[in-house]
Ligand SMILES: Nc1nc2c(ncn2[C@@H]2O[C@H](COP(=O)(O)OP(=O)(O)OP(=O)(O)O)[C@@H](O)[C@H]2O)c(=O)[nH]1
């Protein structure tokens with residue numbers, strides 16, 4: 627198996643493609659993102675060229691249970707980063723991963739009316755991930771998309787995912803800053819998701835603060851956080867997790883704030899914007915950002931290596947042999963490790 631699908635097309639060569647993307651050509655960027663999503667050879671070739679130009683963007687993951695208001699909030703945050711009165715106006719890219727509701731064009735951000743505030747602003751680029759990659763899964767494809775946006779000069783990249791599965795959590799691991807969005811009055815089934823998401827939060831937001839029950843949700847989150855702090859587990863999981871070899875060196879002084887917002891009218895978004903900036907400063911001041919980046923890149927290489935080696939190996943053996951081994955395990959004739967040994971060693 628090779629990296630990338632060969633697609634014969636009228637696309638430009640990788641060098642001129644990359645140049646256009648670096649020069650800020652939006653159409654070229656959109657086309658590149660499609661190439662990356664489709665895992666084409668051209669897409670990977672362009673990423674090879676762009677890669678040394680990446681590493682400048684602040685990657686912000688926004689995740690939470692379905693319908694908590696992530697899209698509305700991302701929308702508001704993008705506006706906050708674009709505010710003309712701020713000393714630094716940032717170029718902002720938005721990536722919506724696997725939106726749970728079907729969308730057509732502008733509808734991905736949930737609130738069509740507010741979309742108009744963003745549409746037409748050349749400093750904003752919005753992309754929705756249409757497909758799950760096959761090579762390294764959704765996380766790998768998203769990572770390629772984020773690299774392309776980074777190279778294209780977007781200072782802030784907001785990645786929205788519905789925080790329900792491992793793939794989504796992996797995507798969040800990409801982020802420098804993870805914002806977990808909660809909302810009052812969610813059912814019990816949401817609680818499990820919540821507990822998992824708490825582990826990855828750098829900042830917690832209780833959105834829909836205009837609804838009853840906000841204080842209860844806020845109090846519950848604060849006491850959960852305090853409990854984790856008492857157990858010494860308050861550093862976001864992304865900073866502690868195993869594939870990050872430098873985990874012990876990540877500064878533990880950040881304590882996730884709990885903020886209230888009303889995404890439909892923008893209340894509290896200013897404070898959230900400030901908290902995100904503070905978190906970025908904290909990461910820079912403590913050098914945690916360098917450790918995070920190093921660990922993430924090493925992890926990415928390892929993940930790709932695993933995917934590709936396993937795929938290659940699968941191609942090298944006959945399917946019926948593989949199925950036979952699985953059957954023998956299922957029938958408890960041989961153990962899983964014996965099956966693997968036999969498959970790999972060919973006996
Ligand atoms: N009352 C109230 N409604 C809100 C608020 N924020 C978002 N909503 C509404 O909640 C609904 C869901 O908002 P979205 O922004 O699409 O939520 P989401 O988390 O992106 O949803 P999925 O991507 O489908 O998981 C929409 O009807 C919003 O208008 C808020 O602060 N208060």
Ligand SMILES: [Mg+2]
Pocket residue numbers: 696697698725726734735736786
């Ligand atoms: Mg959404």
